[in-house]
Amino acid sequence: MKKAFWLAGAMALALAQPAMAADSVKIGFVSTFSGPTAxxxxxxxxxxxxxLDHLGxxxxxxxxxxxxxxxxxxxxxxxxxxxxxxxxxxxDFIVGYIWxxxxxxxxxxxxxxxxxxISANAGPSQLAGELCSPYVFSTSWQNDQTPAAMGxxxxxxxxxxxxxxxxxxxxxxxxxxxVKSTFKGEVVGEEYTVWPSQLDFSAELTKARNSKAESxxxxxxxxxxxQFLNQYAQAGIKAQIPLYTAFTIDELSLPLQKDNAIGIxxxxxxxxxxxxxxxxxxxxxxxxxYPGLRPTYYxxxxxxAAQLINSAVVxxxxxxxxxxxxxxxxxxxxFKSLRGPFKYGNNHIPIQNFYLxxxxxxxxxxxxxxxxxxxxxxxxxxxxGKCSMK
Amino acid sequence: xxxxxxxxxxxxxFGLLLFLLAAGLTLVFGIMDFVNLAHGSLYMMGAYFAATxxxxxxxxxxxxxxxxxxxxxLGIALEYVALRHLYGRDHLDQVLATFGLILFFxxxxxxxxxxxxxxxxxxxxxxxxxxxxxxxxxxxxxLMIIVVALAVAALLYLVVMRTRVGMLIxxxxxxxxxxxxxxINIKLLFTLVFGLGAALAGLAGLMQAPILTVQIGMxxxxxxxxxxIIVIGGIGSIRGVFMAAIFVGIIDTMGRAFxxxxxxxxxxxxxxxxxxxxxxxxxIYLLMAIIxxxxxxxxxxxxxx
Numbered sequence: 001m002k003k004a005f006w007l008a009g010a011m012a013l014a015l016a017q018p019a020m021a022a023d024s025v026k027i028g029f030v031s032t033f034s035g036p037t038a039x040x041x042x043x044x045x046x047x048x049x050x051x052l053d054h055l056g057x058x059x060x061x062x063x064x065x066x067x068x069x070x071x072x073x074x075x076x077x078x079x080x081x082x083x084x085x086x087x088x089x090x091x092d093f094i095v096g097y098i099w100x101x102x103x104x105x106x107x108x109x110x111x112x113x114x115x116x117x118i119s120a121n122a123g124p125s126q127l128a129g130e131l132c133s134p135y136v137f138s139t140s141w142q143n144d145q146t147p148a149a150m151g152x153x154x155x156x157x158x159x160x161x162x163x164x165x166x167x168x169x170x171x172x173x174x175x176x177x178x179v180k181s182t183f184k185g186e187v188v189g190e191e192y193t194v195w196p197s198q199l200d201f202s203a204e205l206t207k208a209r210n211s212k213a214e215s216x217x218x219x220x221x222x223x224x225x226x227q228f229l230n231q232y233a234q235a236g237i238k239a240q241i242p243l244y245t246a247f248t249i250d251e252l253s254l255p256l257q258k259d260n261a262i263g264i265x266x267x268x269x270x271x272x273x274x275x276x277x278x279x280x281x282x283x284x285x286x287x288x289x290y291p292g293l294r295p296t297y298y299x300x301x302x303x304x305a306a307q308l309i310n311s312a313v314v315x316x317x318x319x320x321x322x323x324x325x326x327x328x329x330x331x332x333x334x335f336k337s338l339r340g341p342f343k344y345g346n347n348h349i350p351i352q353n354f355y356l357x358x359x360x361x362x363x364x365x366x367x368x369x370x371x372x373x374x375x376x377x378x379x380x381x382x383x384x385g386k387c388s389m390k
Numbered sequence: 391x392x393x394x395x396x397x398x399x400x401x402x403x404f405g406l407l408l409f410l411l412a413a414g415l416t417l418v419f420g421i422m423d424f425v426n427l428a429h430g431s432l433y434m435m436g437a438y439f440a441a442t443x444x445x446x447x448x449x450x451x452x453x454x455x456x457x458x459x460x461x462x463x464l465g466i467a468l469e470y471v472a473l474r475h476l477y478g479r480d481h482l483d484q485v486l487a488t489f490g491l492i493l494f495f496x497x498x499x500x501x502x503x504x505x506x507x508x509x510x511x512x513x514x515x516x517x518x519x520x521x522x523x524x525x526x527x528x529x530x531x532x533l534m535i536i537v538v539a540l541a542v543a544a545l546l547y548l549v550v551m552r553t554r555v556g557m558l559i560x561x562x563x564x565x566x567x568x569x570x571x572x573x574i575n576i577k578l579l580f581t582l583v584f585g586l587g588a589a590l591a592g593l594a595g596l597m598q599a600p601i602l603t604v605q606i607g608m609x610x611x612x613x614x615x616x617x618x619i620i621v622i623g624g625i626g627s628i629r630g631v632f633m634a635a636i637f638v639g640i641i642d643t644m645g646r647a648f649x650x651x652x653x654x655x656x657x658x659x660x661x662x663x664x665x666x667x668x669x670x671x672x673x674i675y676l677l678m679a680i681i682x683x684x685x686x687x688x689x690x691x692x693x694x695x
Contacts, residue, residue: 038505038606200404206647207647210396226603231601234519252506256507256509
């Protein structure tokens with residue numbers, strides 16, 4: 001009898017074990033880890049891991065478990081992976097999402113289950129407006145903001161007309177709309193290309209040249225940015241029509257774009273040389289931990305996402321059921337962001353500065369990005385009025 | 391007017407590049423009756439070899455020639471080691487096996503060259519635009535693609551129509567059993583044809599590389615187009631592939647260039663700019679569907695089997 005009692009006790013303990021093991025912070029990370037854009041996903045993962053290193057691999061004393069899932073840059077796959085993370089892994093947070101179309105497809109699953117979703121890159125206009133949710137935060141931007149900053153810079157330069165080229169998906173449309181929202185000159189043409197399969201832009205470049213526009217603006221993230229700059233230079237248009245960009249030149253594409261990228265300005269909320277202590281440490285440690293690689297804004301945003309999660313979990317002393325308190329804490333953006341301090345708008349999108357970046361040769365003789373000027377301070381996206389959260 | 395000329399050239403250049411890829415595919419498919427999904431991988435390998443050899447030798451032309459040789463050898467080795475055992479099998483088995491090869495090549499490339507992709511920079515004499523007629527400039531490199539591809543097409547035509555090997559290839563396409571029975575070493579012929587197909591794919595890859603980037607999986611999207619072309623042109627027919635590739639290249643480019651403006655006359659601006667890229671990318675598949683209905687054999691079918 002006594003033996004049976006002990007046995008029952010031991011079994012109860014054994015059963016209780018999983019509940020104790022679950023006393024960790026579980027984070028799902030959805031990004032692209034295969035195909036030509038896998039380099040972006042790798043950079044985000046590297047930076048996220050570095051953030052966890054800096055946190056001592058623990059959040060509020062609890063071990064952190066990260067489950068990385070590959071969305072293959074496809075909305076349907078991203079949605080499936082999000083469902084898996086929410087329903088079978090029961091994660092506390094979902095982080096990641098490079099692509100706006102993947103995020104839009106996955107959003108409902110996360111929001112319906114009241115799982116916190118932190119977009120570390122994608123910022124579709126819908127997310128900032130009618131689809132905003134108490135459970136969704138961004139450590140990046142709303143898509144329109146960065147190109148809108150570029151539009152402001154083009155006004156400063158006195159550019160009179162522009163030809164816009166971008167990919168035909170959610171972010172591409174936001175980006176071109178963003179430039180148009182601030183650019184005061186004439187938009188002489190607007191071309192959308194098939195995404196992500198179209199890699200030859202000869203037809204669009206020919207039209208841009210024949211439009212007699214004073215400038216060209218493009219948005220081509222990842223390898224497409226390399227291809228666009230190649231073709232832009234080979235067609236001899238670089239010498240004729242200046243190019244302005246958003247998210248087209250970064251530390252991943254630069255080693256392939258090489259001299260083609262010199263003299264082409266871009267707008268960004270984070271640049272590797274921003275002068276704050278956290279950022280210096282991030283860039284130095286990244287280059288130490290991953291020799292031969294350099295962090296990008298994708299990575300910086302993923303790093304910030306880890307810090308944002310940390311701030312929320314610490315505020316509720318590890319009680320992950322207190323969702324309202326965690327939300328309230330995250331709304332304060334109470335952590336040291338790599339871009340410097342920022343505030344959250346009512347829609348949980350950062351209100352932040354945007355900088356002008358240029359391509360220069362650094363001390364090692366390698367091409368790198370450099371902050372030239374602040375284009376706009378404390379910029380808030382223009383969709384926050386459509387968000388029902390006040 | 392100049393715009394139309396320039397866009398026609400863009401279409402011609404794209405079509406000729408597709409021809410290089412599809413010619414190899416149709417040779418293998420038509421003559422060996424072998425479905426090679428890994429053709430796109432050979433295209434990718436051509437580009438990676440070229441990027442590597444150009445960096446080693448410092449000369450674009452020399453690097454490209456070495457890469458061409460390397461892809462030829464790779465194709466022959468691949469045929470000898472793996473594909474030779476699949477000839478008698480069902481098409482489905484071949485699809486499965488060559489799909490496995492795609493995965494194999496993608497991961498091999500990831501291991502050898504890393505996931506980030508490579509750049510293949512052009513020599514300066516190829517990066518300047520050329521004035522072809524007054525007022526129309528065209529990138530020198532794209533002109534070179536047109537010239538090289540036309541030369542290869544002519545050479546291929548001469549080899550297939552005027553030489554003994556070409557006669558055997560044509561005979562193989564019409565009736566494989568018969569030329570085997572006539573004492574021709576069909577195994578050797580097949581290895582040769584496969585190597586030639588691989589070299590053509592490699593050539594397409596290395597020519598395309600400076601325009602695009604050299605990256606993992608670069609052959610997969612374009613392979614679909616190559617299959618469309620051989621279906622339109624007629625399986626096994628070099629002439630058919632040549633015509634179909636140019637059709638497809640020009641239709642695709644013209645669609646992208648002029649459809650948005652046409653649609654904008656009918657639809658609102660936003661709807662037109664969204665619908666136009668989708669529609670223009672459908673055009674070639676539409677063309678394929680129409681041709682399949684009207685001429686299931688393709689435009690220029692090879693001689694009846």
